[in-house]
Amino acid sequence: MGFFDFLIEEIAIDLGTANTLIIHNDKVVVDSPSIVARDRTSGKITAVGKEAAMMQGKTHENIKTIRPLKDGVIADFDASEKMLTMFIKEIPALKKKLFTPALRMVICIPSGITEVEMRAVKESAERVNGKEVYLIHEPMAAAIGIGVDIMQPKGNMIVDIGGGTTEIAVIALGGIVCDKSVKIAGDVFTNDIVYYMRTQHNLYVGERTAEKIKIQIGAATEDLEVPPDEMSVQGRDLLTGKPKQVNISYREIAKALDKSILRIEDAVMETLSQTPPELAADIYNTGIYLAGGGSMLRGLDKRLSQKTDLPVYIAEDPLRAVVRGTGICLKTLNRYKGILIK
Ligand SMILES: Nc1ncnc2c1ncn2[C@@H]1O[C@H](COP(=O)(O)OP(=O)(O)OP(=O)(O)O)[C@@H](O)[C@H]1O
Ligand SMILES: [Mg+2]
Incomplete structure (x- = not known):
């Protein structure tokens, strides 16, 4: 100092x-x-954060919203x-x-x-x-934020499912022993929903709407204890060009997200298979900790737990861990x- x-x-x-x-x-x-809005003529940044996010998908030719990461x-x-x-x-x-x-x-x-x-x-x-x-x-x-004592000679597995990447790591003695990072996370889930709506319902929805669907009724499995109600979704009919509304259930979203979640599961399994045996023994007892906004997807913890046969815990405030x-x-x-x- x-x-x-x-x-x-x-x-x-x-x-x-x-x-x-x-x-x-x-x-x-x-x-x-993490969004900014830029005026195309002057090149100036006119808004950041929440204000810029409101403009997303609703801009005219002079304004462009950018996600810098x-x-x-x-x-x-x-x-x-x-x-x-x-x-x-x-x-x-x-x-x-x-x-x-x-x-x-x-x-x-x-x-x-x-x-x-x-x-x-x-x-x-x-x-x-x-x-x-x-x-x-x-x-x-994330591990420190969750409250794990990372300095201990003890293995802990963290899976951080953010917007852009899912980071999987086994941590012990203040270091990362093995890790894997895949570019499948919240943004991909959102795009899966856009694609699903287009191909299954001929409905063109924007990213903001797709993210709303994900948060309101998104699910990682059809087998939920407390299933959310159906949701009405508005967008543009791809055949007639007219605005249209359809009702969607969480089961459809679980189907739409299935492939992406499989890839996250595979990455977790692969990391577990690379974990040294002594640390694997620790993880058998401590389980897996989830962080990041994507970990709040309904049933994801349960699905990962079934796949790995390990207990899975979601961080207290996953977006802030x-x-x-x-x-x-x-x-x-x-x-x-x-x-x-x-
Ligand atoms: N309740 C929810 N259910 C499902 N997904 C959610 C929920 N709440 C937020 N998300 C998603 O979580 C993601 C944001 O998470 P987070 O803030 O952890 O990512 P990030 O740290 O910005 O991204 P990265 O770590 O990849 O750089 C977004 O894709 C958002 O849609
Ligand atoms: Mg993050």
């Missing part, structure tokens, strides 16, 4: 494909969709930096300051990220005034320095 430490503000960031969360002073101060990594650098800058400026405690303070930050990154992508995240963070930037692997942050863990690392930097990437 240096002499000028009182001038430094500390923030923890989960820069996700679907949502960006920031913790400052132990509080989640930003929880917004794809598959867990930055795809549009300019947009992602502007988005981060605007989110940081929105932090209430920093808003009052005359100057943008120097920042000490911990940012999480997918475990399957390349060196180049890692450097890109770091450089972006430095450009938004990050003076001291640490990176942490997402499954590790990663940022919570990142925040804990920031607060106890000395304890976790070994697992952070400088």
